[in-house]
Amino acid sequence: MADTTKAKKRRRADPESSSSDQLQLPFKNRLKPDSVILESLHSLLKSTSSSSSTSSKPLTLSDLSLSSACREVTDLSLLSVQSAIESLILSLTHSILSGRGFSFNVPSRAATNQLYVPELDRIVLKDKNTLRPFANNSSVRKSTITAKILSLIHQLCLRSIHVTKRDLFYTDVKLFQDQTQSDAVLDDVSCMLGCTRSSLNVIAAEKGVVVGRLIFSDNGDMIDCTKMGMGGKAIPPNIDRVGDMQSDALFILLVEKDAAYIRLAEDRFYNRFPCIIVTAKGQPDVATRLFLRKMKMELKLPVLALVDSDPYGLKILSVYGCGSKNMSYDSANLTTPDIKWLGIRPSDLDKYKIPEQCRLPMTEQDIKTGKDLLEEDFVKKNPGWVEELSLMVKTKQKAEIQALSSFGFQYLSEVYLPLKLQQQDWL
């Protein structure tokens, strides 16, 4: 009790002083003044943006002479989607009138038709197609569903509104039977028309939030993310109505989990080190992935990722970076290139002396997932990641971001992250 009374007195005497009870925090004495850290971040940003301006245009499939062997979709305007559907239907009508009936020619999205392209650092779809004839017992249902989805998307184009996949399903439950069927055909339609799913105005529920040094427009409203309190701004589900991004940030901090996000938002970390803080609260959703990519592309800022030190954390990083197999046809629009792994890295556990009891033993499944990840191309191309992941699998230890709380609730924002930035300690 003596201790707390003293602390209270101290605080009441000089509430503005930096709490001296934190001086004993491990590694706090290694921190240089903020101005020094900021200066090095500024020069880093200058070098990044100048190097990216020389090679500003990212590689595409056609640069690699792969555009005939692989396929990708692009963002199309509503009017282009509408025209594409109309031309498609017109050609089917010709086919019917000429007595040949009709078939949809659908790009295969099977695993055997997917390819990781190291130069692009993304998964893309190869060129195999499947015919879906109407006059065939085994495909009549699926081609009817395809026609229905095309007509629904056409309606969305005419009205210029957005709906969810669930809405789509409920327009004709009798035909679709269950939502997986309408969802799958929706992805087929994206590939057939060569456009992103967002271009079809079908959106996923939002769950991400953003806070910090970013101003952008959401459906015509200007949003200043430094004035969003602690709750932050919900990331809009429809990226096509997001625009006018402005920022004086030096980097984007991509956070895996809520709790760390809340800590940084309350401490207004973005005012000490100008940055944009974004989280999808766990597994990345499409809206957050699109938003992150748009920020990276328009603002040309480095992206630093703060995830748990476990195979799942690295997997999340890979979904942001290289895409998921499920939506590989859209990897160009959904992925953010060159995300840096800031922490918590397996080597941090010893480096920052995370207490043994805050580390967790990896389960058999964890270890298997870790070993599988070591075989993945996106890990292999980064020797630093291989080293860290090998260490994790060897020590069989994992840790959450929250493990840093064992040194005090604000250790993350007051010591760990500033030190990481000072040492430019990312891979």
Place this chain on the structure above:
Amino acid sequence: MADTTKAKKRRRADPESSSSDQLQLPFKNRLKPDSVILESLHSLLKSTSSSSSTSSKPLTLSDLSLSSACREVTDLSLLSVQSAIESLILSLTHSILSGRGFSFNVPSRAATNQLYVPELDRIVLKDKNTLRPFANNSSVRKSTITAKILSLIHQLCLRSIHVTKRDLFYTDVKLFQDQTQSDAVLDDVSCMLGCTRSSLNVIAAEKGVVVGRLIFSDNGDMIDCTKMGMGGKAIPPNIDRVGDMQSDALFILLVEKDAAYIRLAEDRFYNRFPCIIVTAKGQPDVATRLFLRKMKMELKLPVLALVDSDPYGLKILSVYGCGSKNMSYDSANLTTPDIKWLGIRPSDLDKYKIPEQCRLPMTEQDIKTGKDLLEEDFVKKNPGWVEELSLMVKTKQKAEIQALSSFGFQYLSEVYLPLKLQQQDWL
């Protein structure tokens, strides 16, 4: 195809006209002009707020002479929490110095110690206490954990910061062993100190969003929820930094699910019928419950709930309205009185001619849950609810809000809700 071409021509000829292809929508012809609906909503609001001003102070346990038999917690300032902890520790010290050792006197949160009070329409905690002595093999661990949690909360008071339950757990993993243990003692500490969990500055992750005719301050930033685009504003995790609520809304629309929220946000429904739209995206979380209650109390607006027509939808309504058993000690602060069940109600399925294939058969578990709900006090006190729920259990049919999409994507915002408001069709 002929149909779509016609639609396109119509649209291009006069893009501003209200889409005439919707005239055939069921019940659309029953809609009166918006001005008529708005006028009736205005007079309803006037009568509600005048009646609530006569009996403005809600009933409390002491009004019912129950304050000695039941207990409730209240919001306390950080300084009061700090003082309460210090007095508690002081009395324990006296006890130790006088040679009697020490025990914590902890209110029981067991199911047998809970009571539904119909006059309050909430679950409250009865007055049974349990001693938690330190010098006892069976309780030494739990009393040590209790002391540790008290000391951590005391630190939060001194620093005036918020943390999550997960942060709390990680400060001493060796002692707590797993998070359920620190979480449970945290609730004990709330009850012991007689304050809400939010007063302890321990917060839950946020997941709700709000949009519409509301202005409020979040951690000092003024937020205008009409200017939050389609994404809306993320509801802050810490209600104590929310304030200055202003609104010209006529009602609060509480929506169970994301998809319906997105539809209403994109259509800016709140501009046609001034309202505040809020959703927790499924199961209500503490932050959204606190936010809803605060809106209701400060703005004195009726709350209309739009949930799925299934037992789960009604259960969600009941958590907002009467609280969960798990946190019954805090029901006064977490619950919003007098929530109206707007829809989708079981009787709506026939009334609005929801197609058979968009209704789902209830599972055995659904039917059991429905029957159990019929026995709950909060359902029984509302004869309208009993009737609807009995109909659901009898027909064995349920339906999601999304089922309305079978009449067109915007049926919810353009026909169903306006007609509900016009007919003041809520229970």
